[in-house]
Amino acid sequence: MAEEILAKIKEKFSWQILNIFEKSPQRAYVDLKPENIKQVVEFIFRRLEARFVIASGIDIPDGIEILYHFSFDSVGKIVTLRAKIDKENPEIESITPIIKGAEWIEREIYELLGVRFKNHPNLKRLLLAEDWPEGKYPLRRE
């Protein structure tokens, strides 16, 4: 069962997947190009009915990595989709139009890492104070 999930993703997106890392039978990481994230998210959320757990962002030396964690509860597996975006122009398509539960975390990544989510319905700050200076991102390493 747990293997079937990855097989389905591989079959559907064999051209888009850059790399798959299987840490254990219960944990898999799938690297994608940023422009393909939205369609893969739509597929595993709508078709494979994975539960959206959370997203997060990491400032790495050559860009910003965005991770989307999905849980397949019937088999206890977590599949993480990853995409690396450019630090100079950090932009990626929002998944909130597909998953309502992603609204807050995209707003959080927007204010803490300065990533712009295109077509997000309500892209404003979530946690930082109103008088926090523009262009200062607490989770950036610079």
Added chain:
Amino acid sequence: MAKTIIPIGPYHPLQAEPEFFKLFVEGEKVVGLDIELGYNHRGIEKIAESKSYDQVIFLVERICGICSTSHPLAFVNAVEDLADIQVPERALYIRSIIGELERLHSHLLWLGLAGHFIGYNTVWMWAWRYREPVLDIFEKITGNRNHYAMMKVGGVRRDIESDDIPEIWKMVDELLPAIDMFKGAVMDDPVIHARLKGVGILTKEDVFEYGALGPTARASGVAIDVRKDDPYAAYPLVDWQVITQEEGDVFAKAVVRILEMYETIKIIKGCLDKLKVVGGEIDAKVKEIPPGEGIGRHEAPRGEVFHYVRSDGSNRPVRHKIRAPSYMNVPTNQKAVLEETISDATIILAAVDPCYCCTERVAVVDKKTAKKILTGQDLIRLSQEKTEKIRKKFRGSLSKL
């Protein structure tokens, strides 16, 4: 519109959880909800990057004062996933016992406050009175009523002495009749039925769209529970059931939490039995954390806690992402509270168990005049008055018999 809203009250001395709900109403009907966060943003994910793996456990233990072992347990699960660490069996039982004792006192705390919000102050006082012995046991076996500092990467920090086992057993046994009483008080009371059934319904589809978790999801018929789905600690080694209800209303959420306490006691007893026969180490004595990444989860009283840890081989995480269940559950209020009356809003907002005092920060705004018309205290009063009205109606119909 924001200009006319004043955040209500200073921090409440008892349950200081600052969140600001803007409730938009037309007459009695709720037509919208806006949630503002950030009053208590402590930057814990960033602080974790400057702490060693041992220190992070104490840091994340302070995320929540009610379910304080949830985050340490999810974090050690994540680091053990990262470094492929095998935890000694005895430590697994101790982990589950601590996690379940915590669920017990957390559910009792919620039950008490839910009772208070709908005008059942006796339930409030009794529930909190029965929560006390659980905290006493915590003090006895960990040294603290809360913030138990029991988890560590590779095991637990303290053993549970065999002398303590009968005492824990006795405490949970004495709690059973109290839970029976609460079960009866909720399930057999026509006033509570009239007050909570069909109120604040969250459908299965809503649970899926919002990614809702824990009792909030299970009350809508979605049987997700990390303890069963992605087993860890001693949960796969003892016998217990996932509790679900189908209705998705506030009543179902209360029933799920009450019935879950029975399963919790089953798990505690199962683990205590095993502790009597499983000896050995309680710590795998981990020296180094290799580079890599790991994910750890724990089913906290409010739902799944999720931790992602990335290591570069040093003694500190390079990134530590934390997601608490209320982060997913609180936005479901935007759906559950729509088209309901103001007097039901309090209990609907409290039904996801968001650490409660969110309701202290509710302001009711008239959509036409944009004036703040009710404070949080007014809302609790309104809610209590509605119950009183239902009570009177029932009394009236009884006297006719």
